[in-house]
Amino acid sequence: MSTNYEATSLRDSLCASVSVAHVGQRLAVCGWVAKRREHGEHLAFIDIRDRSGVIQAVVDGTVDVRNEYVVRVTGTVSRRPEGTVNDKLTTGEVELTECMVEILATAEAPPFQLDDRVDIDEQVRLRHRYLDLRREQMQKNLRLRAKVNAALRAAMDRQGFCEVETPLLWAPTPEGSREFVVPSRLHHGEFYVLPQSPQIAKQLLMVGGFDRYYQIARCMRDEDLRADRQFEFTQLDLEASFVSQIDILEFVSQAVLDAAEVATGERPSTIDTMTWAEAMNRYGVDKPDLRFGMTLQDLSDVFVGTEVKAFSAPTIKAMRVPQGAEFTRSRLDALTDRAKGLGAKGLAWFRITADGVDSPLDRFLSDHERDAIRRVDDAQPGDLVLIVADDYLLACKVLGALRVELGSPPVSQGPHRYVWVTEFPMYEGLDDDGNPVAAHHPFTMPHPDDIELMATDPLAVRSQAYDLVLNGWELGSGSVRIHRADIQSQVFATLGITPEEAENRFGFLLGAFKYGAPPHAGFAFGIDRLVAIFAGEENIREVIAFPKTQSGADLMTGAPKSIPDKQLKELHLKPVKGA
RNA sequence: GGACCUGUGGUGCAGCUCGGAGUGCACGCCGCCCUGUCAAGGCGGAGGUCGCGGGUUCAAAUCCCGUCAGGUCCGCCA
Numbered sequence: 004m005s006t007n008y009e010a011t012s013l014r015d016s017l018c019a020s021v022s023v024a025h026v027g028q029r030l031a032v033c034g035w036v037a038k039r040r041e042h043g044e045h046l047a048f049i050d051i052r053d054r055s056g057v058i059q060a061v062v063d064g065t066v067d068v069r070n071e072y073v074v075r076v077t078g079t080v081s082r083r084p085e086g087t088v089n090d091k092l093t094t095g096e097v098e099l100t101e102c103m104v105e106i107l108a109t110a111e112a113p114p115f116q117l118d119d120r121v122d123i124d125e126q127v128r129l130r131h132r133y134l135d136l137r138r139e140q141m142q143k144n145l146r147l148r149a150k151v152n153a154a155l156r157a158a159m160d161r162q163g164f165c166e167v168e169t170p171l172l173w174a175p176t177p178e179g180s181r182e183f184v185v186p187s188r189l190h191h192g193e194f195y196v197l198p199q200s201p202q203i204a205k206q207l208l209m210v211g212g213f214d215r216y217y218q219i220a221r222c223m224r225d226e227d228l229r230a231d232r233q234f235e236f237t238q239l240d241l242e243a244s245f246v247s248q249i250d251i252l253e254f255v256s257q258a259v260l261d262a263a264e265v266a267t268g269e270r271p272s273t274i275d276t277m278t279w280a281e282a283m284n285r286y287g288v289d290k291p292d293l294r295f296g297m298t299l300q301d302l303s304d305v306f307v308g309t310e311v312k313a314f315s316a317p318t319i320k321a322m323r324v325p326q327g328a329e330f331t332r333s334r335l336d337a338l339t340d341r342a343k344g345l346g347a348k349g350l351a352w353f354r355i356t357a358d359g360v361d362s363p364l365d366r367f368l369s370d371h372e373r374d375a376i377r378r379v380d381d382a383q384p385g386d387l388v389l390i391v392a393d394d395y396l397l398a399c400k401v402l403g404a405l406r407v408e409l410g411s412p413p414v415s416q417g418p419h420r421y422v423w424v425t426e427f428p429m430y431e432g433l434d435d436d437g438n439p440v441a442a443h444h445p446f447t448m449p450h451p452d453d454i455e456l457m458a459t460d461p462l463a464v465r466s467q468a469y470d471l472v473l474n475g476w477e478l479g480s481g482s483v484r485i486h487r488a489d490i491q492s493q494v495f496a497t498l499g500i501t502p503e504e505a506e507n508r509f510g511f512l513l514g515a516f517k518y519g520a521p522p523h524a525g526f527a528f529g530i531d532r533l534v535a536i537f538a539g540e541e542n543i544r545e546v547i548a549f550p551k552t553q554s555g556a557d558l559m560t561g562a563p564k565s566i567p568d569k570q571l572k573e574l575h576l577k578p579v580k581g582a
Numbered sequence: 583g584g585a586c587c588u589g590u591g592g593u594g595c596a597g598c599u600c601g602g603a604g605u606g607c608a609c610g611c612c613g614c615c616c617u618g619u620c621a622a623g624g625c626g627g628a629g630g631u632c633g634c635g636g637g638u639u640c641a642a643a644u645c646c647c648g649u650c651a652g653g654u655c656c657g658c659c660a
Contacts, residue, residue: 038620046617059620070610087618095620112611114592120621121594121609126652179660199660226659344585344656444660542653552652 013075019056019093025080026097032058033107035137036072037117041065049104051076054142057092060099071110071117078102125544129558132549144546147266148534152219154265155239155530158258164217164241169204171197171221176508179444181225183234186574197223200527202444203512205242206484209523210515214244219530228553230542231476231532238479242525248467248483251524252276252423255471255481259533263419266537274421274471282424283396287320287403289427292475293420297322297410298380299402302390305375311367313349316392322402323380324409327387328354328361338405342391347401351390355382411475415539422472426450429457429464430497438499443468445498446512448483448490448524461497471528473536479528486520488513 009017014033021030034053041047047062051074060076068074078099089095113134115123128135135141159166172195175182182196198204200222208216220240228234239258243251256274264270275293282291285298302319309315324330330338335352342350353376354361360368360376368376379388389405391398429449430439439461441447449457450465457464467483485491491513495505505513531543544550551557571577 038622040619040622041616042619042622043616046619048619048622050620057620061618063617084618087620089620092620112592116593116610118621123593124589124652126589127593129652181659202660224659227657229659230654232659441660447660553654554651556651558652 017055018051018053018058021058021080021094021097021099023082023096026082028080029077030080030099031075031077032099033075034073035110036068036070036074038070039068049074049076049102051099052137056094058094058097058099059089059092060102060104062102062104066104068104068106069110069112071113072106073108073110075105075107076102077105126552126558129550129552132559136548141545144534144538144540145548147538148530148546150265151262151530151534151537154262155219155258158261159217159239159241159254162215162254162257164215164243164254165213166218167208167213167216168218169198169201169208169220173198173204174511176203178508183223183225186576188574191575199224200238201240202446203509205240205525206446206512206520206523207515209242209244209484210518210520214521215241216243217241220527222527228551228555230544231535233531233543233547233550234555236543237530238527239530240525240527242523244521244523246522246524248425248469248524251481251483251526252469255479255526255528259421259471259478259528262533263537266534267419271419271421274423276423276425278426279424279428279465280426283399283403287399287401287406288475289424289470290472290475290477291422291424292407292411293422294412294417294474295410296380297324297406299399299406300379302375302379305372306392309372310369311364311372313351313364314390314392316348316394316398318395318398319390319392320398320402321376321379321388321390322406323382324387324389326385327389327409328356328385330387338389341408342401342405345401345404346397347391347393349392350401350405351392353388353390355384355386355388357384360388407475413539414474414536414541417474419536420474424470424472426465427468427470428462429453429466429468429494430461432462434499436499439497441494441498442466443480443482445494445500446482446484446491447494448485449494454490457493457497467524469526471526473533476532476536477529478532479526481524481526483522483524486516486522488516491516 009020013031015030016032018032018034021032032051032053034051037050037052037057039047039049044065045063047064047066049060049062049066049068050057051060060078076099079101080097081100083096083098114131115127117134117138119138119140172185175194175196180199182199185195185197187193187195201218201220205216218240220238221235222238223235225234226232241254243254260270277291279289282289285291287299300321302321306314306319338352339350351364352362355377359365360373376388382388389402391401393401428442429447431442432440434440443466448467450467453464468480469482470480471478485494492502531546534546535543538546540546549557549559556562
């Protein structure tokens, strides 16, 4: 028998570890009073709860404990009498008898019930997070997270990666997401920032000869929060030298599949790969959810020279909505508004009937066109077909968004479908000055076949950037980095960054690259999101011990808060009135 | 910056459309009873600024305006 790590000087066992194997032994357990059931002055039952679960203690007589009192109970492990076994409890066959109950701490009645009989308002849970954490679901989620972390570390270690910590107080590099700013006490009017990612630091580690680096890193971004976004989040961050894209995909796959195995008990066989162009074409998003169909169909050829004025556009994209014919007119109107909100000129809908289509546009359709609509994605009577006619990418994006809104299963449902999305475009759109905007970051290596296009058609240049997607969630992204000064200058030039600007912002990185930078590539993915999906949670707050609300507040500590004038003065800060 | 949803004893809800006494349900809490319960059971009790402010009205939880908090989303997140 292995060493009993559960035993301490106060207890012999965790509550849920008590079993028929211990019958006759005298044991001490420690925990919280989960429930008390009194039967007069001769008999009482107390459920003792610790992180493992619950054990029933039988008390001959009365005992003055209330819910959530912290107690140490010493009793004899006994089989429950005939007919009183509780199948719902893992410890339901046994109980502690002849109990001695010591009160280690009393407790007030908690502000909400800690069982899972009702959903408690998240505001109340967050205000008393330390109580919320006692709940079984939160215990499960955070312990799952710990297991995933351990699996990731083991996988990286096994693959020869070296864990290196990088600074939290870093230099501002105005680019990308908004940074959290930390005022310097010793340097008047100057600031550190908290890293939005260890991107530059890890590239410097490559120059420094750590050819395989990883870190479970906290990243901070001062951007608006969402269900899958907190100010601070945790990434498995990695970078390797003398590698190409395929090597990175393999390293990350190993780590993610190990984590999946630990979390779900099943190891997915492979991770599919899809180009960005294919993802946009078939799913209308760069993070396709492969758990369900409703793929986008192209009807552009069908509607060449059509009578339907609304369909005189470069691209006609269609999508079948199973059972969508039952949508009410007001629902369809709302969908149309949604499509317009996403930038489309409109949304055409066709209820598929047994002998045709039901649509305001029906009378404008040729037989050929009507047939094509009825065949979209093997449509059946009762289905709905939605069509967006617009520029290619916009048509894809609008239908892609509707696909997610109409078809996404709950996070807890369905298989885990991982997919690598590769060959992202190097640039996405133009900024106000007409310069291309980097899709990933400015150190991303262009696709080797597209380098000539940099000067002539930058928006057509593919990059060696890739995302890992799971069930429609972007887990993370990475790229092959530029390690050659000539290509880096060319990219900066395309982005409209002058050499002076580049020197000012990234001088220390460019300087480092002068001394022999190995070819390198890397990746980073969000552990909060991965664990949320493993846990079947729609919201990453459920897998974070102390999360913030959507407005960035911590309801428990009250942060953010003002600080005393003395402290402000020390930091050379002065509040601006009315700002 | 914007859209939508929510806010009623400690907790979860109903009441709001069609204004009429803080009305109801479940859990929890407090007291008493109860020797095999485990969502224990029975009896009794306490507990409310209907988020906040203003307006309309004889009268507002209910209608209107504003505001705050929480949530979902758009923008934003290289």
